[in-house]
Amino acid sequence: MKRIFCFFALLLSFTLALPMALQAQTREEEAPAEVSEAKTKVDINTADAATLALALDGIGMAKAQEIVAHREQHGEFKSVEQLGDVKGIGAATIARNRDKIIVVATTP
DSSP states (O other), X not given: OHHHHHHHHHHHHHHHHHHHHHHHHXXXXXXXXXXXXXXXXXXXXXXXXXXXXXXXXXXXXXXXXXXXXXXXXXXXXXXXXXXXXXXXXXXXXXXXXXXXXXXXXXXX
């Protein structure tokens, strides 16, 4: 009897969760290209350390904090290549992440 009850409870939970999962998947598929691009790129002039660490390969929290500190001390980045001015970030790291980075100037 317990097994039958557990089976029906499990079946009910899947039955209720499936429509929500399909609806979420449909919304993602209908998203405009600009929205999906924004999800995959990070602006190094506005992103916080946690966002940088999550979005960029080879950049952990300590290095991401150094990027933010460099930005605060020296001003906005004008190009992706300026990431090389941050201690410990080399050309290989920049090349590996070039397609994930955007640079948007926030000051005129």
